[in-house]
Amino acid sequence: MNEIKEIIEEIKIKKLSNLEILQLIQEKYNYISIDILRKICKELEIPKSKIFGILTFYSQFSTQERGKYLIRVCDGTACHVKGGNRIIDMLKRDFKLEDGKTTEDKKFTLQIVACLGSCFIAPVCMVNSIYYGNMDENKFKKVLENLK
Numbered sequence: 034m035n036e037i038k039e040i041i042e043e044i045k046i047k048k049l050s051n052l053e054i055l056q057l058i059q060e061k062y063n064y065i066s067i068d069i070l071r072k073i074c075k076e077l078e079i080p081k082s083k084i085f086g087i088l089t090f091y092s093q094f095s096t097q098e099r100g101k102y103l104i105r106v107c108d109g110t111a112c113h114v115k116g117g118n119r120i121i122d123m124l125k126r127d128f129k130l131e132d133g134k135t136t137e138d139k140k141f142t143l144q145i146v147a148c149l150g151s152c153f154i155a156p157v158c159m160v161n162s163i164y165y166g167n168m169d170e171n172k173f174k175k176v177l178e179n180l181k
């Protein structure tokens with residue numbers, strides 16, 4: 034509860050917009066807890082419809098609990114034909130990850146996506162906001178092991 038009070042104070046001091054409030058919550062928890070968001074809305078008298086409208090509009094926000102590192106692996110056509118599926122197999126085998134799932138230690142969450150808009154460097158993966166192009170399963174495994 035103290036942590037929520039601190040967030041509310043920060044929102045007041047910085048006069049954050051609704052979008053910035055969502056970004057702040059996600060930054061702190063790696064996802065948007067609906068419970069916490071409701072409490073903040075109540076405390077600051079923000080209409081829930083306004084902030085939930087923003088929450089559902091932007092794909093950057095997740096209401097599912099996520100790990101510290103969000104891994105996105107492209108399984109679009111360009112990446113798939115260049116071996117993106119082998120990266121996905123490695124994540125399932127070596128990190129026990131499945132699409133939408135988080136490792137037990139809350140380090141990694143996997144999202145398999147259709148295209149990351151960088152087909153020219155296929156196969157492409159992302160970790161949080163960083164792109165990794167021309168990947169293969171061994172190179173990407175090393176990237177993740179360096180984050181452990």
Ligand code: FES
Binds near residue numbers: 156
């Ligand atoms: S198909 Fe993978 S980045 Fe476009």
